[in-house]
Amino acid sequence: xxxxxxxxxxxxxxxxxxxxxxxxxxxxxxxxxxxxxxxxxxxxxxxxxxxxxxxxxxxxxxxxxxxxxxxxxxxxxxxxxxxxxxxx
Numbered sequence: 001x002x003x004x005x006x007x008x009x010x011x012x013x014x015x016x017x018x019x020x021x022x023x024x025x026x027x028x029x030x031x032x033x034x035x036x037x038x039x040x041x042x043x044x045x046x047x048x049x050x051x052x053x054x055x056x057x058x059x060x061x062x063x064x065x066x067x068x069x070x071x072x073x074x075x076x077x078x079x080x081x082x083x084x085x086x087x088x
Contacts, residue, residue, distance in 0.1 A: 049080040050080045053081075056073055
């Protein structure tokens with residue numbers, strides 16, 4: 001009843017306030033995500049790995065690969081996607 005909660009916990013509300021305070025008065029948008037050059041490179045590498053794994057899977061499907069090979073490629077794709085999702 002009433003208004004929906006904007007933050008799940010008080011600590012989340014505090015982190016949002018801190019973020020707004022940091023970018024206040026700068027040219028950064030309030031919802032910007034700032035990464036170091038190393039973090040951006042690592043994220044880019046993980047996304048590239050996901051793309052390569054998906055391309056391998058598509059190629060194997062086009063070539064009529066067997067179930068075992070497809071299962072291995074699917075496992076590789078899932079592993080790469082989980083690694084790419086772990087950037088937060």
